[in-house]
Amino acid sequence: MEDFPLEVEVEDCSSCGEVMDVSALPPYTNVQCPSCGEHSHVKCQIGAYSIISRQGVGGMSLVFAARDQTLGRKVAIKLLNEDYSRDTKRIEEFEKEAKITALISHPNVVRVYTVGQAFNRYYIAMELVDGDSLEQLMQKQGKLCEDMITRLAIEIVEGLKAAHTEGLIHRDMKPGNVLIDSNGHAKIVDFGLALMTSGGKAIADEIWATPYYVxxxxxQLREEDLRSDIYALGASLYHALSGMAPFTTETRSTTELLKIKTDVPRLGKVTSDVSPFLSEVIxxxxxxxxxxxxxxxEEFLAALRQVEMYFRTGNEPEELSEPTKSRRGQRQLKSSSVLIAVAVVVTALIIGVVTLMTTDTTPEKVKTPVVVGGEPAEDPGIDEEAMHVLIAAELRIAQTFLTQGKYMSAHERYLKLAKNKAVESETMYWTGMRSAISAWLGGESQNARDALREILKLQAQSGREELSTVDKKLQKAMVRLLGLKSIPLEQVSQLNDDLDIMILFASALKEWDQGRWQNAEILFLTLKQAKTDSDQAGLEYYKQMSDAYLADLKLLSPLKEGFDPKTVEQAKEDLVDVLSARNNLKTKGRAPFNTLQWQRQINAKIKHIEAKQQRAILESKEQRENAVKYWAMAKSNALRALKQHDFERVVKELKKVKAISEDDKAWRSSILYLTENAVALYKSTSVALEGKSADFVVKRLDGMVEYEKLLGAKPEGLLVGVEDREKLLAWRDLSPYTMIDLHKKISIVQLSEDEKNQRREQLIAYTWLTGLEAKARSGAESLADASPTFSKRWKACMEAVN
Structure with a gap:
């Protein structure tokens, strides 16, 4: 592209008028005048827009806040930087972005108003969003609460859906391209990398995207479609919810990035603050x-709305329409698919193991070294009896961790033992269940669900064809625990043995973790009534932990109704209540998670209230500045109309604004009093003279013309005769002397005394306004003797206008 022709651009210093050459400076540069030394911004006018402030700088452009000089609204100006303004391809892409965005009309997509060129650069004028980007919000707050992110996600998907309806994919979805307006709504920006699709698909000719979200x-430079934007949005939401990007590498190698993207950890693995339902959607x-x-x-929105409904009502989302896939490209094993057969084992073994776990008997010393979590069955030096002793020892270690509150250590021990090929089927199920219970107690619900899936997967891979009664009961319980639906009491209330008690406790933990506290309470209370003849220590532990959860429920119940503080002080009181409750919690997981969510919500509310107060202060300041400006304009117009005797216009000008200072308020009130009386005089005169004619000399205000015939009056003025024609002479063009003479002729005999005084007051006001102040004072003194109330009004009026 050819270079732009060199033009000399000059601007005057706003302080001293010195002419400054600003040709080489970029727009909105702060310069110092070489003459007077004062600082000012130059090149502030972009087309019809006046720059107010700089908003941000990107790789290809700068963004300014500006005011539309025609419509008076604030806008955002996206200005292509100088280098790209000389690049034909980038100019075409910049114009394409404007056209693409203008195609979309949706409340969750920033609107484009116009495009143009200024200072040899191309610009786009678009909607100015008063708020932070999602990226800025993440930088300020770290992890963001899941209910807010779910609501924003729904709005973003709605915006992307609107774009897709126009045949577009965004191709650069990331937190920085989602703006949050002052009402908390999401708006998508920057369609600079967007593509028009053919049949819903498109292929880019270059890679230009953010590695975390691409x-x-x-x-791979393969076809992209709406699912590509879904991935990028999912990665952005992952970042917002976990407080960290999906990975940390700085590599720019596409091969390395692809390898990393096959092994991104599930969201539930990196944070326990997100519900399993939302985690699965992400x-x-x-x-x-x-x-x-x-x-x-539509499918994405349906899943998000189910999660949103769960946050509002506690009703569980339905299962996702398709199984959630891992980012390794593999399907996770669904619990409903585990319809397997396993070998029959000796029931006495599991009973013996349970007994060893809950008693203080020290296992017999074994000569063969114990390898925790290893595969001792593959060592031919260990016989079956020794293996049973080793398993019992491992169970005691796990149980010790559990009773000491080292839940995740217990979880790992139980899970390693369950995965040990030496253990029988029933022991595998039992230790797997204990592993899940330990993880739930430790507040790591995703680990609990992973443990259950792992056990079901191992059993499916074992190739056994028959299930024992214990296997069936545990397998059925695991499938139920993995589901998203609530577990009814009748399914777990038949407590025939210790196994039923363990399943009941696990079910209560699952209900608690998923936020169904009322159901969990029923299950915990049911467990407290349970009895056993064998594992008394295990039952007592379950009852002890049930008491802890019930205590937390009692502590949190007053808070779970939510918070709606109207002031910062109220919000801080709510925050004290939440923090106090959090410090007294006895359990991990859902209870601390809820208090953390409430704390974030209240902190967000405090920021919202403070921001609202700040906006109110700024708006009040702006309103005051505008009021001062409008008052000055109205007063100027009113003074001009007074000189022209256009009293009706004076009333109109002063009534549409309010005065600012006390002096101006008094002046406005007095001038309105005088002019409203003058207008009332016009009206009473037109009524008195309507349809009446007489030989009467009527003089114009300018004294140039006299009329000798009065033909009547209308609301707009007097009717006079001119060469056998009727002419309307406006009241403002009438000589005040003529008005005074007219009222000497108009009979007021039929009027009451109050009406006569009112007519006199109108004439006095008119006389004063038309410059006959001596006559006005004389008439006022006369009327003051007859009307004390008029005397007070007139005195106050004269003090204000003189």
Missing amino acids: PPETL DKAMAFDADDRFQSY
Whole structure:
């Protein structure tokens, strides 16, 4: 592209008028005048827009806040930087962004108003969003609460859906391209990398995206479609919810990035602050294979709305329409698929193991070294009896960790033992269940669910064809615990043995973790009534932990109704209540998570209230400045109309604004009093003279013309005769002497005394306004003797206007 022609651009210093050459400076540069030394911004006018402030700087452009000089609204100006303004391809892309965004009309997509060129640069004028980007919000607050992110996610998907309806994919979804307005609503910006699709698909000719959020198919230069934007949004939400990017590497190698993206940890693995329902939605959106993601925005929205409904009502979401896929490109094993057969084992073994776990008997010393979590069955030096002793020892270690409150250590021990090929089927199920219980007690619900899946997967891979009664009971319980639906009391209330008691406790933990506290309370209370003839120590432990959860429920129940503080002080009182409750909690997981969510909500409310107060202060200041400006304009117009005797206009000008200072208020009130009386005089005169004619000399205000015939009056003025024609002479063009003479002729005999005084007051006001102040004072003194109330009004009026 040819260089722009060199033009000399000059601006005058706002302080001293010195002419400054600003040709080489970028827009909105702060310069110092070489003459007077004062600082000012130059090149502030972009087309019809006046720059107010700089908003941000990107790789290709600068963004300013500006005011539309025509419509008076604030806008955002996106200005292509100087280098790219000389690049034909970038100019075309910049114009394409404007056209693409203008195609979309949706409340969750920033609107484009116009495009143009100024200072040899191209610009886009668009909607100015008063608020932070999602990225800025993450930088300020770290992890963001899941209910807010779910609501924003729904709005973002709605915006992307609107874009897709126009045949567009965004291709650069990231936290920085989502703005949050002052009402907390999301707006998508920056369609600079967007593509028009053909049949819903498109292929880019270059990779230009943010590594954390870019979908795998973009890195491979394969076809992209709406599922690519779903991946990028999923990765952005992952970052917002966990407080960390999906990975930390700084590599720019597409090969390395692709490898990393196959092994991104599930959201539930990196944070315990997110419900399993939302975690599964995010995991599915981020599936490595596009076929494993949501296949439409409708499907994505349905899943998000189920989660949103769960946050509002506590009703469980339905199962996702397709299994959630891991980002390794593999399906997770669904619990409903585990319809397997396993070998029959000796029931006495599991009973013996349970007994060893809950008693103080020290296991017999074994000569063969114990390898925790290893595979002792593969060592031919260990016989079956020794193996049973080793298993019992491992169970005692896990149980010790559990009773000491080292829940995750217990979880790992139980799980390693369950995965040990030496243990029988029933022991595998039993230790797997204990592993899940330990994880729930430790507040790591995702680990609990992973443990259950792992056990079901191991059993499915074992190839056994028959199930024992114990196997069936445990397997059925695990499938139920993995489901999203609530566990009814009748399914777990038959407590025939210790196994039923353990399943009941696990079910109560699952209900508690998923926020169904009322159901959990019923299950915990049921367990407290349970009895056993064998594992008394185990039952007492379950009852002890049930008491802890019930105590936390009592502590949190007054708080779970939510918070709606109207002031910062009220919000801080709510915060004290939440923090006090949190410090007294006895359990981990859902209870601390809820208090943390409430704390974040209240802190967000405090920020919202403070921001609202700040906006109110700024708006009040702006309103005051505008009021001063409008008053000055109205007063100027009113003074001009007074000189022209256009009293009706004076009334109109002064009534549409309010005065600011006390002196101005008094002046406005007095001038309105005088002019309203003058207008009332016009009206009473037109009524008195309507349809009446007489030989009467009527003079104009300018004294140039006299009329000798009065033909009557209308609300607009007098009717006079001119060469056998009727002419309307406006009241403002009438000589005040003529008005005074007219009222000497108009009979007021039929009027009451109050009406006569009112007519006199109108004439006095008119006389004063038309410059006959001596006559006005004389008439006022006369009327003051007859009307003390008029005397007070007139005195106050004269003090204000003189």
